[in-house]
Amino acid sequence: xxxxxxxxxxxxxxxxxxxxxxxxxxxxxxxxxxxxxxxxxxxxxxxxxxxxxxxxxxxxxxxxxxxxxxxxxxxxxxxxxxxxxxxxxxxxxxxxxxxxxxxxxxxxxxxxxxxxxxxxxxxxxxxxxxxxxxxxxxxxxxxxxxxxxxxxxxxxxxxxxxxxxxxxxxxxxxxxxxxxxxxxxxxxxxxxxxxxxxxxxxxxxxxxxxxxxxxxxxxxxxxxxxxxxxxxxxxxxxxxxxxxxxxxxxxxxxxxxxxxxxxxxxxxxxxxxxxxxxxxxxxxxxxxxxxxxxxxxxxxxxxxxxxxxxxxxxxxxxxxxxxxxxxxxxxxxxxxxxxxxxxxxxxxxxxxxxxxxxxxxxxxxxxxxxxxxxxxxxxxxxxxxxxxxxxxxxxxxxxxxxxxxxxxxxxxxxxxxxxxxxxxxxxxxxxxxxxxxxxxxxxxxxxxxxxxxxxxxxxxxx
Amino acid sequence: xxxxxxxxxxxxxxxxxxxxxxxxxxxxxxxxxxxxxxxxxxxxxxxxxxxxxxxxxxxxxxxxxxxxxxxxxxxxxxxxxxxxxxxxxxxxxxxxxxxxxxxxxxxxxxxxxxxxxxxxxxxxxxxxxxxxxxxxxxxxxxxxxxxxxxxxxxxxxxxxxxxxxxxxxxxxxxxxxxxxxxxxxxxxxxxxxxxxxxxxxxxxxxxxxxxxxxxxxxxxxxxxxxxxxxxxxxxxxxxxxxxxxxxxxxxxxxxxxxxxxxxxxxxxxxxxxxxxxxxxxxxxxxxxxxxxxx
Numbered sequence: 004x005x006x007x008x009x010x011x012x013x014x015x016x017x018x019x020x021x022x023x024x025x026x027x028x029x030x031x032x033x034x035x036x037x038x039x040x041x042x043x044x045x046x047x048x049x050x051x052x053x054x055x056x057x058x059x060x061x062x063x064x065x066x067x068x069x070x071x072x073x074x075x076x077x078x079x080x081x082x083x084x085x086x087x088x089x090x091x092x093x094x095x096x097x098x099x100x101x102x103x104x105x106x107x108x109x110x111x112x113x114x115x116x117x118x119x120x121x122x123x124x125x126x127x128x129x130x131x132x133x134x135x136x137x138x139x140x141x142x143x144x145x146x147x148x149x150x151x152x153x154x155x156x157x158x159x160x161x162x163x164x165x166x167x168x169x170x171x172x173x174x175x176x177x178x179x180x181x182x183x184x185x186x187x188x189x190x191x192x193x194x195x196x197x198x199x200x201x202x203x204x205x206x207x208x209x210x211x212x213x214x215x216x217x218x219x220x221x222x223x224x225x226x227x228x229x230x231x232x233x234x235x236x237x238x239x240x241x242x243x244x245x246x247x248x249x250x251x252x253x254x255x256x257x258x259x260x261x262x263x264x265x266x267x268x269x270x271x272x273x274x275x276x277x278x279x280x281x282x283x284x285x286x287x288x289x290x291x292x293x294x295x296x297x298x299x300x301x302x303x304x305x306x307x308x309x310x311x312x313x314x315x316x317x318x319x320x321x322x323x324x325x326x327x328x329x330x331x332x333x334x335x336x337x338x339x340x341x342x343x344x345x346x347x348x349x350x351x352x353x354x355x356x357x358x359x360x361x362x363x364x365x366x367x368x369x370x371x372x373x374x375x376x377x378x379x380x381x382x383x384x385x386x387x388x389x390x391x392x393x394x395x396x397x398x399x400x401x402x403x404x405x406x407x408x409x410x411x412x413x414x415x416x417x418x419x420x421x422x423x424x425x426x427x428x429x430x431x432x433x434x435x436x437x438x439x440x441x442x443x444x445x446x447x448x449x450x451x452x453x454x455x456x457x458x459x460x461x462x463x464x465x
Numbered sequence: 466x467x468x469x470x471x472x473x474x475x476x477x478x479x480x481x482x483x484x485x486x487x488x489x490x491x492x493x494x495x496x497x498x499x500x501x502x503x504x505x506x507x508x509x510x511x512x513x514x515x516x517x518x519x520x521x522x523x524x525x526x527x528x529x530x531x532x533x534x535x536x537x538x539x540x541x542x543x544x545x546x547x548x549x550x551x552x553x554x555x556x557x558x559x560x561x562x563x564x565x566x567x568x569x570x571x572x573x574x575x576x577x578x579x580x581x582x583x584x585x586x587x588x589x590x591x592x593x594x595x596x597x598x599x600x601x602x603x604x605x606x607x608x609x610x611x612x613x614x615x616x617x618x619x620x621x622x623x624x625x626x627x628x629x630x631x632x633x634x635x636x637x638x639x640x641x642x643x644x645x646x647x648x649x650x651x652x653x654x655x656x657x658x659x660x661x662x663x664x665x666x667x668x669x670x671x672x673x674x675x676x677x678x679x680x681x682x683x684x685x686x687x688x689x690x691x692x693x694x695x696x697x698x699x700x701x702x703x704x705x706x707x708x709x710x711x712x713x714x715x716x717x718x719x720x721x722x723x724x725x726x727x728x729x730x731x732x733x734x735x736x737x738x739x740x741x742x743x744x745x746x747x748x749x750x751x752x753x754x755x756x757x758x759x
């Protein structure tokens with residue numbers, strides 16, 4: 004008998020321990036805030052960050068402080084490490100305990116809307132839509148409406164690709180960089196060649212030969228197919244004769260010595276270091292690189308160009324996207340206040356501060372004369388791309404898992420061509436065969452799934 | 466009582482046995498099991514036995530032969546280089562001279578560095594644009610243009626080998642020096658009296674005396690070098706186009722780059738078989754049991 008009692012007690016204590024573990028900070032503070040809200044009428048909100056860092060926490064707590072000063076509504080900052088975020092939010096969602104405002108990854112929206120955990124924000128979009136850049140309206144929101152019937156989220160910023168270049172070198176050689184429709188990939192290659200001066204130890208470009216090497220190339224090849232990677236049946240399109248020729252042209256700058264020979268081994272770090280270090284004249288990458296440029300270079304030394312446009316149809320292909328967006332929980336007791344908080348977060352001054360932290364581009368047009376994003380700031384070309392009617396976000400490799408290819412096959416195949424061990428056609432055929440097989444398998448396994456289309460600023464054209 | 470006596474040693478050994486079983490036995494068996502599974506971390510809900518599929522993929526890998534060849538070149542040249550230079554160093558340090566202690570501690574320093582640090586030093590020294598090696602070769606008039614050491618197949622593996630040799634010389638030197646110092650001086654004195662020359666003394670006295678140490682050291686180093694992947698991963702990451710890839714580095718990239726643990730485990734099992742066979746044959750050929758008996 005005694006034993007049984009002890010066993011029961013132990014079991015009970017373990018169960019309590021388990022519950023405590025599950026609840027953690029989220030559940031506990033949730034309970035408290037609700038109580039406080041009821042007792043003292045004053046609204047208080049819970050906010051959850053799914054990609055916390057000391058810097059982000061400091062930013063959010065600062066903004067919440069300002070929000071409270073302005074509205075009298077207090078906001079509790081909660082966080083969950085990225086690796087556990089999806090699980091944790093699922094647990095909170097199922098138990099009806101989601102915080103009022105949630106930073107949401109784009110890939111979660113399907114689950115959240117299907118489970119009916121978040122609130123549509125159509126009215127807000129109707130009222131405030133004009134303040135946002137075109138890409139938010141025509142790509143993010145248009146897509147959400149198409150996929151889920153409503154708009155549910157407000158993006159936190161944009162990660163946009165651009166071409167960073169040495170302004171001082173261009174001035175020095177008196178080179179005129181073409182703009183608008185004339186700023187094509189061919190013009191980009193010409194610029195690379197013009198900037199190369201081996202006597203002065205200058206190369207035209209930070210070429211990417213190692214991990215990730217195929218990503219910028221993919222976008223370039225897509226300019227020949229209107230932004231598509233596959234046809235409707237899932238056949239890889241990028242091994243056509245034009246694409247083979249394009250790959251040869253892409254690699255010409257390596258083979259003809261306009262980039263360092265070592266760059267066959269370069270990944271992100273080497274590309275950026277050698278640009279900021281003064282060895283290369285251009286580097287094509289995400290807007291976050293601007294942070295490194297700001298830290299290590301003089302403002303007179305560097306500038307940003309938009310991604311080149313397609314020689315075929317003039318589209319500006321840019322694999323841009325929003326890292327996260329803000330959504331509002333349906334279980335929120337103060338939905339209006341929650342929306343006010345989101346609106347406060349994307350207010351130009353707050354959004355600008357947020358975007359600077361992660362090298363992002365703000366989502367609102369009103370950036371005033373901010374020294375970074377304003378008309379004369381180095382990031383202005385990024386913002387301009389987001390309002391360009393030709394701006395197109397092409398799909399990538401597909402919705403299936405391709406990590407193994409990305410870590411190995413993609414760049415190894417390309418390196419073999421760069422080193423003269425196989426032809427350009429072989430590269431695209433080998434990669435194409437593998438991707439076609441996976442795409443077809445994916446389409447067969449997922450009923451109703453379709454090949455992803457490029458997202459353009461003209462919804463009617465789709 | 467008798468029974469208890471017999472059990473006693475096992476009881477004393479028990480803690481060690483348990484630790485060994487937990488830390489070596491379990492992972493070993495688990496990785497052998499994994500080698501016959503479709504085990505991809507990217508699809509954790511889709512793990513199943515797939516027979517010899519991983520091994521088929523391994524032997525069908527178009528770069529497989531090249532990687533095996535790289536591994537053999539890497540191990541043979543590294544061990545030979547370390548052995549010869551280590552032996553030379555040990556012989557040089559055998560005699561007393563002024564400042565020997567200081568000299569000794571300096572030349573043994575590379576062994577104290579972590580592979581990561583050594584890898585970074587060599588990666589930067591052989592950098593095609595800023596590297597000190599190209600700079601020196603240029604100044605000496607040996608080359609006219611920079612060489613892309615890490616971007617050229619062949620050279621990139623050579624850099625890894627040079628780094629490995631540099632790092633491993635001290636270990637050979639320490640082991641051999643210890644063995645040398647244990648040779649009784651009177652043997653040499655007797656040889657001198659008998660009119661035996663230095664070269665003959667080396668081959669007839671020194672070598673036989675240190676043979677057991679040499680065999681153990683070569684065996685250990687071969688296995689360590691064969692299994693080591695830090696220098697490859699840090700200096701070249703196997704590139705370009707796998708031209709400096711070795712089996713363990715390839716295994717690492719399959720496991721932690723592509724998350725294909727099944728395939729990586731199959732590679733691991735192959736590695737284990739290769740090294741097991743090597744150890745058996747090596748010990749047999751060198752007559753390890755009889756070494757030192759003369």
